[in-house]
Amino acid sequence: MEIKVIKNIMQKYQDLAQVNRSLLDSYNIFSINIMSSPGAGKTTLLEETISLLSGDVKIAVIEGDLMTSRDAERIGKKGVPVVQINTQGGCHLDSSMIDSALKQFNLADLDIVIIENVGNLICPSTYDLGEHEKIVVISVPEGDDKPGKYPVMFQEADLCILNKVDLLPYSNFNVDNFLQDVKKLNPDLEIIKTSAVTGEGMDYWGQWLKNKIKK
Amino acid sequence: MHEMAIVDNLMGAVREQIELHNLKRVHRVRIIAGELTGVVPEVLEFCWQICTENTPCQESELILISQPALALCSQCGKEYHFKQGFDYSCPLCGGGIKEVLSGKELYLDFIDGE
Numbered sequence A: 001m002e003i004k005v006i007k008n009i010m011q012k013y014q015d016l017a018q019v020n021r022s023l024l025d026s027y028n029i030f031s032i033n034i035m036s037s038p039g040a041g042k043t044t045l046l047e048e049t050i051s052l053l054s055g056d057v058k059i060a061v062i063e064g065d066l067m068t069s070r071d072a073e074r075i076g077k078k079g080v081p082v083v084q085i086n087t088q089g090g091c092h093l094d095s096s097m098i099d100s101a102l103k104q105f106n107l108a109d110l111d112i113v114i115i116e117n118v119g120n121l122i123c124p125s126t127y128d129l130g131e132h133e134k135i136v137v138i139s140v141p142e143g144d145d146k147p148g149k150y151p152v153m154f155q156e157a158d159l160c161i162l163n164k165v166d167l168l169p170y171s172n173f174n175v176d177n178f179l180q181d182v183k184k185l186n187p188d189l190e191i192i193k194t195s196a197v198t199g200e201g202m203d204y205w206g207q208w209l210k211n212k213i214k215k
Numbered sequence B: 001m002h003e004m005a006i007v008d009n010l011m012g013a014v015r016e017q018i019e020l021h022n023l024k025r026v027h028r029v030r031i032i033a034g035e036l037t038g039v040v041p042e043v044l045e046f047c048w049q050i051c052t053e054n055t056p057c058q059e060s061e062l063i064l065i066s067q068p069a070l071a072l073c074s075q076c077g078k079e080y081h082f083k084q085g086f087d088y089s090c091p092l093c094g095g096g097i098k099e100v101l102s103g104k105e106l107y108l109d110f111i112d113g114e
Helices: A011-026 A042-053 A070-076 A095-102 A151-156 A165-170 A175-185 A202-212 B003-020 B041-051
Strands: A002-008 A030-036 A059-065 A082-086 A112-116 A133-139 A159-163 A190-193 B026-034 B061-067 B070-073 B079-081 B097-102 B106-113
Touching (some): A002 A011, A002 B003, A011 A030, A011 A095, A030 A202, A042 A202, A082 A095, A159 A175, A190 A202, B003 B026, B003 B041, B003 B106, B041 B061
Parallel strands (some): A059 A082, A159 A190, B026 B061
Antiparallel strands (some): A002 B106, B026 B106, B070 B079, B070 B097
């Protein structure tokens, strides 16, 4: 007996992502999902972002890592609420993990929830967590060929941060080639160049976030 | 390696059908996977074999149908097939992707059992 089904296999996660988004909306919270390779500088960028916005904006962070709570400890030192999710080897966060993490915050007291995904340019791009915008961080030492190699990530992103630009003089990273490749995949994708070390671009990035706040 | 998560969810969807139609044995399961879902067929097959052991799906055939990644060109508005390994631009005018039309779908198409 042949049974026609036509059922989205990942429907459960998509439904839960919508639940998360509605929950965040009901508290007027703006949420971003930051994705990158391991070592692109997500956590350092976050530390500096929190320093930059502290006082003005109430931020909470969800840290996704395979193992350890090292990143959560670093973010916790900045004085913001943080929940560590350990995926125990899993290569991405999914909406059910975010659902659990959100329950641990006092949402009424927040403006922004930042989700730092597991370092991986592949799987996280296909999972909707219930965030409002997806941000891909790419760092200069990784090379300018990444958009072509990981097209879905750049295609799905709402914003791209080119990080560690202070290293450009020491690298063969060709910014024009990079921008050209990104444009083919996502013509309207905004790119912000930053260095969390020298502070370049950080004010612009901070303002970008502030402009998104719904309160 | 997100194939295990996919197979886990696929098993859930198949189990629903097994209960609904009171199936004792499943022979074939067909899924449609877009080219952009990053599914590696060999890995999916491997996960399927492991997850179906001692279930009504044991030794069943998992058929994977790939759906092409189609995009709408940002310049000429024509539909084109973009694939990993190429430069993703429109073969007719060199424009970029305005909108992805297909390639992200992942669904259980049909099951065959008794």
